[in-house]
Each structure stands twice: as structure tokens, then as C-alpha cells.
Amino acid sequence: MTATTEAPATTVAEPSTAAVPAISLTGVTKTFQSSRESFTAVGGLDLDIESGEFFSLLGPSGCGKTTTMRMIAGFEEPTTGVVRLDGTDVTDVAPNHRDVNMVFQSYALFPHLSVADNVAFGLKRKRVGKAETDRRVAEMLELVELGGQAKRKPSQLSGGQRQRVALARALVNQPRALLLDEPLAALDLKLRQAMQMELKRIQRDVGITFVYVTHDQGEALTMSDRIAVMNEGYVEQLGTPAEIYEHPATRFVAEFIGTSNLLTGTAAATTSDGTDVRLDCGQHVLVAERLSEGTQVDITVRPEKIQLSTEPPDASLSRVRGTVADTVYLGSSTHYTVRLDDDTEIVVFQQNDRDLSAADAVAGRGSDVWLSWRLSHSYLLPS
Amino acid sequence: MTVTLDDTAAPTQAPRRTRKTDWGKWFTWGVLAWLFAPITFMIAFSFNDIQGRHNVTWEGFTFKWYGGVFDHAELTQALLYTLAIGVLTMLIAGTIGSLLGLALGRHRFRGQGTTNLVMFAAICAPEVVLGAALLSLFLLVGIATGFMAILLAHVMFTVSFVAITVRARVITLDPNLEEAARDLGAGPWTTFRLVTLPMLLPAIMAGGLLAFALSIDDYIITSFVAGEVTTFPLWIWGATRVGIPPQVNVMGTLIFAVGVTLAVINVIVAKRRRS
Ligand SMILES: Nc1ncnc2c1ncn2[C@@H]1O[C@H](COP(=O)(O)OP(=O)(O)OP(=O)(O)O)[C@@H](O)[C@H]1O
Ligand SMILES: [Mg+2]
Numbered sequence: 001m002t003a004t005t006e007a008p009a010t011t012v013a014e015p016s017t018a019a020v021p022a023i024s025l026t027g028v029t030k031t032f033q034s035s036r037e038s039f040t041a042v043g044g045l046d047l048d049i050e051s052g053e054f055f056s057l058l059g060p061s062g063c064g065k066t067t068t069m070r071m072i073a074g075f076e077e078p079t080t081g082v083v084r085l086d087g088t089d090v091t092d093v094a095p096n097h098r099d100v101n102m103v104f105q106s107y108a109l110f111p112h113l114s115v116a117d118n119v120a121f122g123l124k125r126k127r128v129g130k131a132e133t134d135r136r137v138a139e140m141l142e143l144v145e146l147g148g149q150a151k152r153k154p155s156q157l158s159g160g161q162r163q164r165v166a167l168a169r170a171l172v173n174q175p176r177a178l179l180l181d182e183p184l185a186a187l188d189l190k191l192r193q194a195m196q197m198e199l200k201r202i203q204r205d206v207g208i209t210f211v212y213v214t215h216d217q218g219e220a221l222t223m224s225d226r227i228a229v230m231n232e233g234y235v236e237q238l239g240t241p242a243e244i245y246e247h248p249a250t251r252f253v254a255e256f257i258g259t260s261n262l263l264t265g266t267a268a269a270t271t272s273d274g275t276d277v278r279l280d281c282g283q284h285v286l287v288a289e290r291l292s293e294g295t296q297v298d299i300t301v302r303p304e305k306i307q308l309s310t311e312p313p314d315a316s317l318s319r320v321r322g323t324v325a326d327t328v329y330l331g332s333s334t335h336y337t338v339r340l341d342d343d344t345e346i347v348v349f350q351q352n353d354r355d356l357s358a359a360d361a362v363a364g365r366g367s368d369v370w371l372s373w374r375l376s377h378s379y380l381l382p383s
Numbered sequence: 384m385t386v387t388l389d390d391t392a393a394p395t396q397a398p399r400r401t402r403k404t405d406w407g408k409w410f411t412w413g414v415l416a417w418l419f420a421p422i423t424f425m426i427a428f429s430f431n432d433i434q435g436r437h438n439v440t441w442e443g444f445t446f447k448w449y450g451g452v453f454d455h456a457e458l459t460q461a462l463l464y465t466l467a468i469g470v471l472t473m474l475i476a477g478t479i480g481s482l483l484g485l486a487l488g489r490h491r492f493r494g495q496g497t498t499n500l501v502m503f504a505a506i507c508a509p510e511v512v513l514g515a516a517l518l519s520l521f522l523l524v525g526i527a528t529g530f531m532a533i534l535l536a537h538v539m540f541t542v543s544f545v546a547i548t549v550r551a552r553v554i555t556l557d558p559n560l561e562e563a564a565r566d567l568g569a570g571p572w573t574t575f576r577l578v579t580l581p582m583l584l585p586a587i588m589a590g591g592l593l594a595f596a597l598s599i600d601d602y603i604i605t606s607f608v609a610g611e612v613t614t615f616p617l618w619i620w621g622a623t624r625v626g627i628p629p630q631v632n633v634m635g636t637l638i639f640a641v642g643v644t645l646a647v648i649n650v651i652v653a654k655r656r657r658s
Contacts, residue, residue, distance in 0.1 A: 075562050095565040102566045108559035112581045121577075125568035173567065 020087040021048040022177050022209040023072055023100075028081030029233075030067050041067040043233035045081070049177070049211060054203055056212045056220040059230035060256065065213040066105070068230075069179050072211065073102045085176060096125070101170035102179040107162050109154040115165050116141070116150040122173040140172040143202065160191045164198075171202070177209035184219070196223055217257050221245060229253050246302075251381045254300045261306075261346045262381075263299040263320075267291035273316075274375060281342035285318040288375040298381040304349040305377040308336055313372035320371050322346065327365060338371055346371060422639060429632035436626030448629040452637075455630055458618055462634055464530065465599050465615035472537040472598040477591035479538070480545025481583065484590070487546065488553025502543040513540060514607035521608060528610025536608050537598045544597065545590035552586035585653040592645055599638065 030042040070076040074095035144164040237249040248254035265279040322338040432443035564574040602616040
């Protein structure tokens with residue numbers, strides 16, 4: 001078993017072996033049944049997680065991330081559907097017979113065992129020899145920079161150290177996939193950022209598939225190869241961080257990931273470049289898509305894609321007029337809130353790469369400004 | 384009241400504070416003295432050099448009762464019965480009670496509420512009532528009074544104490560710990576042996592010792608079901624009319640010493656586990 005997982009890093013590089021996903025969920029649902037009510041935590045999941053991938057499950061609290069992860073690990077039995085690891089159906093296989101390891105939200109370190117014994121726990125169960133166990137435990141503790149703490153008990157460690165022990169305890173088994181349930185949630189911001197880099201480095205070094213649960217969109221965007229955005233037990237969108245950020249597929253994703261502006265309106269006329277949309281505030285903007293007249297649309301634009309100016313911008317751009325309601329100076333950038341006639345607020349991020357005096361002139365609160373963006377920077381949300 | 388004045392006046396203020404009586408401290412010592420007075424008397428009178436039958440007035444110091452601690456054959460027999468029943472109760476009630484506590488703390492099952500209720504009822508019910516009820520039950524189903532009957536009765540009334548002690552610990556256990564063990568490749572039994580049991584051990588030991596302590600000094604329930612068997616408490620009660628021999632004090636002192644030793648060991652083990 002260990003022999004096959006010894007060098008997953010090389011298999012990632014070969015696209016030919018990527019045919020079988022490391023983890024695959026097909027039509028998986030989970031309904032919790034209690035005497036009084038039944039609650040569907042996962043409504044229907046179809047996911048293929050590739051070998052060697054850093055895959056994130058991202059979503060708000062209670063959307064079913066932990067439940068999904070527990071079904072992969074084997075602690076929860078799916079109500080319907082099939083869980084496969086490397087193409088093998090493991091839906092009915094006990095957790096101790098699945099070649100995946102989990103890092104718990106609460107770390108779940110064994111308090112009566114030393115750090116080294118915690119890390120050695122999995123290897124001893126697999127009856128790896130004593131010398132081999134000692135060597136791999138020492139190696140793993142070195143990797144997570146806990147070499148000096150081997151004899152300590154978990155209660156004598158700091159939060160960040162415990163987190164790393166939990167990681168080492170799972171990684172040392174060289175599992176096919178590592179499941180991490182909000183492993184950094186309990187850490188403060190500084191440590192969290194340091195650990196994000198650390199986790200990413202370790203993942204690259206060992207080449208194991210990581211399934212990472214988080215409700216922190218920044219964390220998911222910086223670390224993941226691919227993200228599944230979940231909401232109320234369903235995947236709203238699956239894609240690379242850039243795809244999800246730049247092309248949110250649903251209103252939920254647009255609002256959950258980053259800041260985005262939402263403009264509602266009705267298609268008024270088709271033009272040579274696309275469609276002229278009449279916004280609810282009465283102004284007109286252009287979108288690249290061709291829409292039949294009278295269609296209700298939601299347009300979303302990211303704050304950093306919008307240009308703010310006092311002069312009327314080029315007519316080939318989408319543009320609206322508004323009044324600056326608020327400005328927040330953040331050093332490298334300034335955040336403007338611009339209000340349209342119908343009180344729709346649009347957030348704009350401007351890099352402070354021009355003269356401060358010039359930016360200041362634009363920034364004045366209460367001044368009338370133009371907002372503009374390229375047609376390719378706005379997206380229609382399906383309503 | 385200025386800060387500077389207060390600072391310089393600090394040395395003169397200190398004695399004023401000590402003059403105030405610390406009632407909390409005196410109360411604590413008072414309660415401790417009250418608790419230990421009978422034990423102190425028991426220990427002291429095990430060294431009393433009495434000539435007659437009655438060990439109630441101080442007549443001089445001697446070690447001779449320790450030498451002749453087993454001179455009363457009946458008393459020795461009673462003590463052996465009590466110790467045997469105590470140890471067996473500790474083992475049986477400890478095991479059953481621990482499993483019961485584990486089930487009650489961990490799982491939801493049909494009849495859980497009833498089980499809880501019965502357990503508390505067993506603890507709250509007056510011992511006289513329990514003893515009388517057990518006697519009729521034993522007579523009804525044809526269990527002869529005597530050693531087995533006493534053992535059954537003791538297991539029955541101590542098992543709830545063990546279960547409640549263990550359950551309290553189980554509830555505070557992180558269920559993820561057992562899942563983590565399963566995740567790392569341990570089967571259900573290995574998980575229990577390597578994770579659950581070590582975490583519950585202090586509570587199990589505390590429960591077992593409690594069962595032992597309750598068993599060895601039980602008089603009321605035992606008196607109903609003992610039949611021909613005389614246990615240590617029963618023998619002493621019988622002897623009060625003719626005078627209690629100092630050997631009783633010696634045995635009491637020894638039992639007390641063993642109890643203290645066990646309690647100390649339990650505390651040390653629990654402490655070592657925690658750090
Ligand atoms: N054992 C259970 N019995 C009943 N309902 C449950 C159970 N476990 C989870 N749920 C419910 O299922 C839903 C999803 O829970 P889950 O733990 O998967 O959320 P999550 O996405 O991990 O949230 P968080 O970010 O807060 O950890 C929640 O509404 C929760 O109340
Ligand atoms: Mg969760």
C-alpha cells in the first residue's frame with residue numbers, strides 16, 4: 001500500500017494517468033434523520049478531484065462542507081450516491097480501511113500520547129517496523145519544524161504547533177489524499193498566513209492530493225488549484241480560483257467571493273457589439289452578450305475593473321454617472337463608494353499609482369464622476 | 384486619600400489586615416477537625432492497652448493488638464468476607480458500570496431515559512427499602528441469602544455510582560478523538576483499547592474505588608440479605624452489646640491506610656496522565 005503512494009508527485013506530471021480521479025463523488029446526498037425531522041445537509045454532489053490537486057471546498061457556515069468531507073473519510077454514510085477513491089467504490093468501506101487521512105477542525109490530538117507517539121499512531125497500525133517508524137516520524141516532525149518537541153504532550157504546545165502535529169500525524173502515512181477541515185480556523189491572522197504558505201509548500205513537496213475545507217474565500221483563492229463553491233448542500237460553481245473570481249456563475253458566487261457590484265436592468269436594444277441595457281436607475285450600459293429585448297438581467301462588475309474619472313469616458317466602454325458617497329484611503333489603493341440616482345451603490349477600487357493630488361481631485365466626496373469598464377469585464381448572472 | 388500617602392503607609396497597614404479574623408480559614412479547619420475526629424479516635428484506640436472488654440477509656444499505649452490482630456477467628460472471617468465482597472464488587476460493578484456509563488454518555492438509544500431514571504432511583508432510594516425489596520426478590524426467585532446474595536446486592540446498588548462517574552467523563556470526551564484513531568487505521572477494538580480506555584481510566588478507577596468503599600462499609604442492605612454470613616460491619620454491630628475488641632480498631636486503621644494509599648495513587652496517576 002505504501003509502495004504505490006511513494007511517488008505520487010511523478011504521476012501528477014503525466015497527463016495519461018490523470019484519467020482516474022483520486023476522489024470521485026457521484027450523486028452523493030446526505031440526509032440526517034432524527035426522530036422529529038429530517039435535514040438534508042448535502043443535496044447532490046458530483047465531484048471529481050484529480051490526483052495531486054489542491055482542491056478546496058468553499059462555502060458559508062452550515063453549507064455541508066464538513067459533512068462532505070466526513071463522507072469521503074468514511075465517518076458518514078451517504079444517503080444515496082457513490083464515493084470512489086482511485087476508481088474503487090468505497091461507499092461501504094470503514095474509515096480505517098480507506099487510504100485517506102483527515103486533519104480535524106479541532107485537531108483531535110491524543111492528549112495521553114506524546115507528539116512523537118501521536119505521529120507514529122498510523123504507522124503502528126499498519127505494522128511498519130520500529131526503525132522505519134522512528135525514522136519517518138522524525139523526518140515528518142522535521143518537515144513541520146517540530147523536531148525539538150517530540151517528547152512533549154499536546155497540552156504543552158501552542159495552537160500553531162498542535163495544528164502542525166495534526167498535519168504531521170496525517171501526512172506521515174503518505175495517504176492517497178489528505179482531508180483538511182478548516183485546519184487554520186483557530187489561528188490568528190499572522191500565523192494563519194504563515195501556515196497557508198507552509199501548507200502549500202508541503203503539498204507541493206509531498207505531491208499528495210489535498211482536499212481543503214474553508215469558509216475563508218481569500219484562503220481558498222490563494223491556495224487552491226481548483227475550488228468548489230458550495231451553498232446549502234450544492235456546488236454552485238467549480239473552477240480555478242481565477243475562473244471563479246472572474247466569471248462567477250451565479251449571484252451567490254459573485255456575492256460570496258470578493259466584492260462585486262450588481263446592476264439590474266432590462267435589455268433595451270441590440271447593437272453591433274452586443275446589447276444596450278437600460279438599468280433600473282434609467283442610465284444605459286453595454287454588455288457583450290446578445291439578448292432579446294425586454295430580458296431582465298443582472299450585471300456584475302468587480303470593483304478593481306472599474307475606472308473612475310471626471311471626464312466622460314470613451315463611448316465604446318460601458319459607463320454610468322454617479323456621485324461619490326464615500327472614500328476610504330488604504331495607502332496603495334483607494335476604495336470609492338459611488339451612488340447612482342436610484343441609490344444603487346457601486347464600489348470602485350483605484351490603485352494610487354497616479355499623483356496623489358490628481359487622485360484627490362477625483363476623490364472628493366459629493367463630486368459627480370463617471371464610472372466605466374470594458375465590456376469584457378462585466379458578466380451576466382443567470383436569474 | 385492620595386496615592387502617595389497610601390504608598391508610604393503600606394507597612395503600617397499590613398498588621399491591620401492580619402488582625403481581622405479570617406473566618407474562612409477557621410471554618411475550613413473546623414470542618415476538617417470534625418471529619419477527622421472519629422478517625423483519629425479509631426486510630427488512637429487501636430493502641431489502647433485495655434484489660435477488660437470495653438475499649439472506651441484510655442488505659443495506656445501498646446502495640447499488642449497489632450500483633451494479635453487475627454486472634455478473633457470470627458472477626459477475621461468477617462473481614463475476609465467483607466474484603467472479598469468489596470473486591471469482587473469493585474471489579475464487577477466497575478466493569479458493568481463503566482460500560483453502562485460509556486453507553487449512556489455516548490449513544491442515543493431507546494430506553495435511555497428509563498435507564499437514567501432507574502440509575503438515579505437506585506442512588507436515591509433509602510437503603511432500608513432497597514434491602515427489604517431485595518430480600519423479597521431473592522426469596523421470590525429462589526436465591527439463597529448469603530455470600531452470593533450480598534455480592535449481587537452490592538453490585539446492584541454500587542453500579543449506578545460507577546456509571547454516573549464514568550458517564551460524566553465520557554460526555555466531556557471529544558468524539559473526534561475516536562474518529563481520528565479510526566482514520567489512522569485503528570479498528571473499533573484497537574480504538575477503544577488505545578484511545579477511549581486510557582482517557583476513561585481515571586474515571587473508571589474512581590468509580591471502582593467508590594464501589595469498593597461503599598461495599599465494605601455497607602450495613603443496612605447487607606443485613607437483609609446476609610443470612611448466615613457475617614461481614615465486618617455486621618460483626619461489629621453484633622459486638623457492640625458485649626464490647627468491641629481493639630482488633631476492630633486495628634483493622635479499621637489498616638483499611639483506612641489502604642484506602643488512603645489507593646486514593647493517593649489514583650490522584651498521582653491522574654496527574655501524571657494529565658501532564
Ligand atoms: N449529525 C448531524 N445531525 C443533524 N444535522 C447535522 C449533523 N451534522 C451536520 N448537520 C447539519 O448539516 C448542515 C451542514 O453541516 P456541516 O457541518 O457540513 O457544515 P459546514 O459547511 O462544515 O459548516 P461550518 O463552516 O460551520 O463548519 C448543518 O446545517 C448542520 O446543522
Ligand atoms: Mg465544518
